[in-house]
Amino acid sequence: MYIGIDLGGTNIAAGIVSEDGKLLAQGSVPTQSGRPTGEIVRDMAELSMRIAEENGIKMRDIKGIGIGCPGTIDHDTGVVVYSNNIKMDHYPLVDEFRKYTDLPISVDNDANCAALGEYVVNGNGADSFLLITLGTGVGSGLVINGRLFRGFNGVAPEAGHMTLVSGGEMCTCGKAGCWEAYASVTALIRQTKAAIEKHPESLMAKDVEERGKVSGRTAFDCAKAGDEAAQQVVDNYVRYVADGIVSMENILQPDMIAIGGGISREGEYLLEPVKKYVAEAGYNKFMKKTRIVTATLFNEAGIIGAAMTAKFDI
Amino acid sequence: MYIGIDLGGTNIAAGIVSEDGKLLAQGSVPTQSGRPTGEIVRDMAELSMRIAEENGIKMRDIKGIGIGCPGTIDHDTGVVVYSNNIKMDHYPLVDEFRKYTDLPISVDNDANCAALGEYVVNGNGADSFLLITLGTGVGSGLVINGRLFRGFNGVAPEAGHMTLVSGGEMCTCGKAGCWEAYASVTALIRQTKAAIEKHPESLMAKDVEERGKVSGRTAFDCAKAGDEAAQQVVDNYVRYVADGIVSMENILQPDMIAIGGGISREGEYLLEPVKKYVAEAGYNKFMKKTRIVTATLFNEAGIIGAAMTAKFDI
Numbered sequence: 001m002y003i004g005i006d007l008g009g010t011n012i013a014a015g016i017v018s019e020d021g022k023l024l025a026q027g028s029v030p031t032q033s034g035r036p037t038g039e040i041v042r043d044m045a046e047l048s049m050r051i052a053e054e055n056g057i058k059m060r061d062i063k064g065i066g067i068g069c070p071g072t073i074d075h076d077t078g079v080v081v082y083s084n085n086i087k088m089d090h091y092p093l094v095d096e097f098r099k100y101t102d103l104p105i106s107v108d109n110d111a112n113c114a115a116l117g118e119y120v121v122n123g124n125g126a127d128s129f130l131l132i133t134l135g136t137g138v139g140s141g142l143v144i145n146g147r148l149f150r151g152f153n154g155v156a157p158e159a160g161h162m163t164l165v166s167g168g169e170m171c172t173c174g175k176a177g178c179w180e181a182y183a184s185v186t187a188l189i190r191q192t193k194a195a196i197e198k199h200p201e202s203l204m205a206k207d208v209e210e211r212g213k214v215s216g217r218t219a220f221d222c223a224k225a226g227d228e229a230a231q232q233v234v235d236n237y238v239r240y241v242a243d244g245i246v247s248m249e250n251i252l253q254p255d256m257i258a259i260g261g262g263i264s265r266e267g268e269y270l271l272e273p274v275k276k277y278v279a280e281a282g283y284n285k286f287m288k289k290t291r292i293v294t295a296t297l298f299n300e301a302g303i304i305g306a307a308m309t310a311k312f313d314i
Numbered sequence: 315m316y317i318g319i320d321l322g323g324t325n326i327a328a329g330i331v332s333e334d335g336k337l338l339a340q341g342s343v344p345t346q347s348g349r350p351t352g353e354i355v356r357d358m359a360e361l362s363m364r365i366a367e368e369n370g371i372k373m374r375d376i377k378g379i380g381i382g383c384p385g386t387i388d389h390d391t392g393v394v395v396y397s398n399n400i401k402m403d404h405y406p407l408v409d410e411f412r413k414y415t416d417l418p419i420s421v422d423n424d425a426n427c428a429a430l431g432e433y434v435v436n437g438n439g440a441d442s443f444l445l446i447t448l449g450t451g452v453g454s455g456l457v458i459n460g461r462l463f464r465g466f467n468g469v470a471p472e473a474g475h476m477t478l479v480s481g482g483e484m485c486t487c488g489k490a491g492c493w494e495a496y497a498s499v500t501a502l503i504r505q506t507k508a509a510i511e512k513h514p515e516s517l518m519a520k521d522v523e524e525r526g527k528v529s530g531r532t533a534f535d536c537a538k539a540g541d542e543a544a545q546q547v548v549d550n551y552v553r554y555v556a557d558g559i560v561s562m563e564n565i566l567q568p569d570m571i572a573i574g575g576g577i578s579r580e581g582e583y584l585l586e587p588v589k590k591y592v593a594e595a596g597y598n599k600f601m602k603k604t605r606i607v608t609a610t611l612f613n614e615a616g617i618i619g620a621a622m623t624a625k626f627d628i
Contacts, residue, residue: 072600081600127466140565144458151567152441153601161597162561166479166496166554175560175595182480240480246489247476251454251565253465281489283475286386286395287467 004307009085017307021120045100066310068113115141117305126255203227242277260295318621323399331621359414380624382427429455431619440569517541556591574609
């Protein structure tokens with residue numbers, strides 16, 4: 001068994017995970033981002049031990065602890081080189097965590113962990129597996145031959161920061177036209193707001209008046225209810241998503257691409273037009289084609305994947 | 315020693331290559347594309363044996379033969395699934411070649427071979443190495459841990475067919491907005507022609523009148539001579555090249571990216587602005603950065619790389 005910890009900006013989620021990636025027990029506490037990082041690490045350790053204890057699992061049966069963390073991680077040294085969400089700058093996370101345990105500890109980027117988690121549970125042994133997460137940003141993780149591909153410096157893959165519209169919308173990363181600036185939920189909300197301004201008569205405008213805010217679901221919900229302006233937003237958004245997916249497929253030809261993140265809960269309503277676009281626009285006309293699926297683990301992927309990085313590191 | 319064969323639309327080039335990637339002898343004959351493919355294969359075999367004989371190399375000292383071929387190649391079965399340049403459709407190239415030799419034979423995509431050749435000679439043991447070739451199209455080959463990465467189906471990587479301008483110029487592959495439709499020499503020529511039409515007073519217009527045609531060098535040569543319209547073409551083109559390079563760097567974070575193909579002969583004049591853009595726009599702000607260089611082998615990369623695929627396959 002392994003402990004996996006998903007360190008998020010809002011919550012620390014942790015769980016006990018079996019050798020084959022089953023989540024046996026889990027729990028969470030608020031991150032309270034902004035306080036001294038040492039306190040957050042202490043809470044991560046205490047949460048882990050409490051979950052084990054409450055579920056009658058002895059720490060001596062745990063083989064290692066894996067942590068998934070947003071930002072740029074130096075997996076080899078266990079240092080969080082930079083994280084914006086939890087404000088860490090060259091923070092020696094693994095060394096700090098060692099104060100509480102003698103177990104092997106590893107830390108990796110949260111998107112990498114999520115990819116490894118999805119791969120272990122749903123990858124069917126794919127020889128190359130790409131997870132794309134459509135959330136606040138567009139995250140990505142790549143598993144090749146059962147191991148995470150991190151590039152030569154641990155930063156890869158950042159598919160969200162490939163250019164999709166050269167010279168287009170500015171991205172938070174400082175470059176113009178990133179895929180993330182078109183296909184993230186943040187981008188979808190921006191696109192929805194623009195459409196509402198243009199179509200004050202639309203169902204979206206009424207919906208937002210009732211609910212008080214625009215969300216990533218506004219356009220999808222209103223499109224399903226027959227709103228034409230909303231359908232236009234969804235069609236454009238799906239096209240941006242699909243255009244990036246087809247790019248990644250052309251570049252890597254992975255055995256499988258899984259789409260995760262909040263928007264992926266739309267299921268076939270998102271997946272079907274994406275698959276149609278990719279089938280028409282993909283470069284590969286002659287050989288076996290990449291399977292495109294929706295991710296299934298949602299929030300559990302991070303915990304399971306973090307635990308699996310510990311397993312594969314030992 | 316190995317024999318490497320670079321099967322192009324115009325010429326069949328072949329050479330004898332040492333274990334460490336040195337080109338010891340070479341020669342070529344016209345492909346005469348359009349005739350029965352069996353004749354082309356016969357010429358490939360005869361050329362190989364003639365080069366060996368003329369250089370006093372005995373065929374029993376050759377350990378294998380590697381062939382680089384444009385198109386979609388099934389490396390595992392030795393079948394050219396589809397090649398447009400030399401008109402092959404599910405052609406069993408390796409089986410056909412076996413009529414002439416008992417040596418191990420392998421075939422791979424020509425861009426893959428070029429990448430492996432550049433990697434062996436100039437990669438300095440990089441743990442991940444990407445070659446981008448700016449030619450008629452935009453080719454790419456990726457070497458990870460000393461071996462070619464081909465995706466799960468042998469088609470990867472096709473970086474030229476990632477989207478750079480969503481909904482933009484149509485590409486020959488059938489998708490809109492591919493990098494290739496902006497950064498290939500073909501695209502540069504199109505961009506140059508458009509600028510000449512807009513600026514009939516430019517040096518480019520005079521240059522083309524004298525030489526009789528627009529080439530990939532027109533804009534670069536005229537920009538160096540101080541033509542403002544040409545400089546604009548070069549600036550835009552370089553930006554398209556750089557925007558794709560930064561995308562590939564963000565996605566893969568390879569140790570090294572080499573830029574090859576005819577345009578790469580511009581050397582620092584192309585490389586310097588590309589590197590500047592990548593340094594400013596790249597996602598990775600904190601870890602070691604990808605080295606970007608121009609390829610050095612030019613036409614020899616294909617022969618050397620083809621020979622090296624044979625070496626690594628045995």
